[in-house]
Amino acid sequence: MNATASTPKAVYIPRARLLDPSCDRNETGALFITPEGKIAPVPAPLPPEDSLIVIDRPGLTVVPGLCDVHVHFRDPGMTDAEDLVSGSNAAANGGFTRVVTMPNTSPATDSPALLDYILNTPTAVSIYPSACCTAGRAGEACADLEALAAAGASCFTDDGAMVAKPQVMAAVMRRAKALNKVVMDHAVRPDIQCGGVIRDCPVARTYGLPIFPAEAEIEAVRDDIARCRETGCAVHIQHLSCAGSVELIRQARAEGLPVTAEVTPHHLALAAEDIPGDDGNWRMNPPLGLRSDRRALREGLLDGTLTLFATDHAPHPKALKEKGFKRAPFGIIGLETAVAVSWEVMVRQCAMAPLLWAKYWITNPNRLIGLEPPTLCEGAEAEIAILALDDEWTLIPEACACKSVNTPWAGKRLKGKALATYHRGTLRFAQ
Ligand SMILES: [Zn+2]
16 A cells, blocks of 8 residues: 555645635635644644645635435435445535435335445445335335434435325324434325326426426425424425425414425526426426426525525436436436536525525534534534535536436536535545
C-alpha cells in the first residue's frame, strides 16, 4: 500500500459562501478541515502543500451535507434499476450525505434482517432506512414496529402505497408514537385513484389516458390528519402535489397538530400542462399537478406550511419507462438534479431566502427522523457539500452515478450542481 495515498490530508477552502442553517450563517469565509476530519480555524501557517488539498475557485457555496428523506434504492429485489451502492453514489454526487431509503423493496423491508443488510452495506452516504408500517406492505396488519425500531428503522412508511384502512393506520400510529417515530404516508387513496396515471391536461385528453384526480391525494391527506388528531402521532405527508392538500396541511398546523409535508423538485418545477407527449419519463405518483397546484406548493414552502424538500428518487429500467404513459411504472430519478432544480425554482425564481432553502434540505429532514443536523461550526465532525450554484451543465443521464436514466431533464441545460462532499473523513468529488 502507498503510504502517502492513505495518509489523510487537511482540506482548505479559502473563499466560499458559507451557508449554515444551524446557526443562521450566510457569509463569505474560509473553511478548514483537519486531517482527522474536524472543522477547525484556518491555521497559520497552513500545513505543507503535500499534506493539504486546496479547493479554490470562484462561486463556491459550502453547506452542511444535504439529507433526503425519500429515496428508492431498489435493493434488494430490483438491483438492475439501482442498488445501495449506486444510489448512494448518486446521492453523494448530488450533495447529499444522508438518505432515508423506502421499504418497497422485494421482499419489502419489514424485517430486522433486511434492515441489518441495508445498514451493514458500505456506501458513500449514511443510510437511515425506513421500515414498513404493515407486514409485507400489504396494508392489513401492523409490522413488528418495536423490533424494526430496535434494528435501526428511522421511521415507518408503506411508501408506494397508502395505509388506507383507518383502523390499521391508527394502530400503526399508536405504536409509532410510543416509539417516538414519525409515520410517513404516501397519501393517495387507491379507491379514488382507480388506475389513474395523469391529471386532467391536454396530453391526457389527446392520448385518452386514465385520470388520477387531485381528490385521491386530498382525501388521503384528510384521512391522515384525522388519524394524527386521534393518536397524537407525528405524521409526515410524502410528495405533496395539490393545492387542496396544501390548504389542509395549513389548517392542521394552525390547529397545532404534528403534521409535516415534503415537496419534490419535480412537483415544484413542472406542471401537467407542460407534459410534452406520451412519454413515460413524465409519469410519477402522485402525478404532476396543474400550474395552479405548483403555485400553491411554492407558496406553501415560502410561508412555512410545507417545511422540507425530498426527491422521491425512483429509478426504473429504461425498457419499462419506454412503455408510455399507460404502462410505464411511476417515478423519476432525482438525486443528481435536486440542487439545480430546487435552487433555480425556489431561490432564483421565487426569491426564497438561501438559508430557508438550506433549512428545507438539511435541518428539517434531519429533525423529522430525530437526527442532529450537521453543521459548519468549528469543532464539528466535517459533513459538508461543496456546491457551484451558478455552474451551467447538461444532464446526460448515462453519465450519472444512478443506474437508471428515467428523468424528464435528460439532455436539458441545468444551472447549479454539487462539486464534492466531505463525509466520514473522505473528500469525494462528484463523478
Ligand atoms: Zn410515494
